[in-house]
Amino acid sequence: MNGRKKTNAKNSYAPVSNVELAPLHKKLCQYIRMEEAAYNETPLEPDTLMGHLERVAAYAVRLAVNEGVDPLRAELAALFHDAGKFHGGTYHEGNKPEEIRSIEVLKELAGENGQSREVVEDVSDAILQLYNDDCGKTPLSMVLFDADNLDKMGLLGIANYFIKSGLRGQGLTAEMITKLTVELTYARYAGRRFYTKTGRSLAVKKSLDTIRFIHDFLDVLREDCIFDTRIEHVQVSDVVLELVMLSSCHCGAPIHLQRIWTEEGVKCTQIHLEMGCRVCENRYKIKFCRPMFVV
Ligand SMILES: [Fe+2]
Numbered sequence: 017m018n019g020r021k022k023t024n025a026k027n028s029y030a031p032v033s034n035v036e037l038a039p040l041h042k043k044l045c046q047y048i049r050m051e052e053a054a055y056n057e058t059p060l061e062p063d064t065l066m067g068h069l070e071r072v073a074a075y076a077v078r079l080a081v082n083e084g085v086d087p088l089r090a091e092l093a094a095l096f097h098d099a100g101k102f103h104g105g106t107y108h109e110g111n112k113p114e115e116i117r118s119i120e121v122l123k124e125l126a127g128e129n130g131q132s133r134e135v136v137e138d139v140s141d142a143i144l145q146l147y148n149d150d151c152g153k154t155p156l157s158m159v160l161f162d163a164d165n166l167d168k169m170g171l172l173g174i175a176n177y178f179i180k181s182g183l184r185g186q187g188l189t190a191e192m193i194t195k196l197t198v199e200l201t202y203a204r205y206a207g208r209r210f211y212t213k214t215g216r217s218l219a220v221k222k223s224l225d226t227i228r229f230i231h232d233f234l235d236v237l238r239e240d241c242i243f244d245t246r247i248e249h250v251q252v253s254d255v256v257l258e259l260v261m262l263s264s265c266h267c268g269a270p271i272h273l274q275r276i277w278t279e280e281g282v283k284c285t286q287i288h289l290e291m292g293c294r295v296c297e298n299r300y301k302i303k304f305c306r307p308m309f310v311v
């Protein structure tokens with residue numbers, strides 16, 4: 017047991033939709049929790065990544081059924097698409113892309129579970145195509161892409177945003193409020209960021225929840241005299257950003273947008289923003305992937 021605490025190990029996971037995947041799902045859960053625990057250097061076995069994989073699997077099956085894609089392949093692709101994320105307890109270390117490691121895990125575990133070679137190959141291709149702009153997308157990889165992004169949409173997306181901020185040690189701070197810029201900007205473009213018809217209509221519906229929630233949340237903070245914010249629109253290339261800006265600095269002077277620029281990152285074009293006070297040194301910096309338009 018090496019002192020590791022088992023947390024709800026028996027029933028803590030969402031069931032699979034394709035029952036033949038149940039044994040494979042169980043093995044994957046054990047593997048993912050172990051890798052994530054090693055990465056976090058914690059004796060607790062976290063469910064952050066496994067939870068994401070399961071939610072994406074639920075969306076993938078739903079999209080697949082509506083889009084005429086094999087739901088078993090879709091569920092398998094979703095369950096394994098990030099399986100290599102914390103390989104060996106590290107994150108983005110070495111030069112092997114995490115998708116390659118995800119596929120290795122898939123091949124190893126699916127092989128033991130008796131999944132056919134053809135299925136494993138199709139699923140591997142979909143995982144490789146997921147964020148590779150150089151190759152075309154198959155219907156399976158489009159379903160996977162949309163399912164992965166639906167986990168960041170709507171109230172679920174907001175819940176995940178707060179969890180992620182908390183895991184990084186951030187509470188309800190001015191920085192965290194300012195970074196709602198990213199959520200609001202992504203919500204604005206929900207209709208252009210999804211490949212499938214089903215994914216797109218779900219995303220658009222959910223984006224309204226995101227927009228409503230953020231506006232209500234900012235209203236409450238203003239009414240209760242906690243943070244006073246305003247939303248400004250700024251264009252960078254062909255994207256209009258929804259900047260959530262604090263109205264004033266703690267020194268009393270106004271906060272302004274000071275710098276905005278883009279840089280080519282490894283996975284995306286990054287938008288960089290700097291807001292700040294002209295009187296004191298107070299700065300808020302945000303960097304995020306420019307929303308990727310697929311339609
Ligand atoms: Fe993912």
Ligand SMILES: [Zn+2]
Pocket residue numbers: 265266267268269293294295296297298
């Ligand atoms: Zn100031």
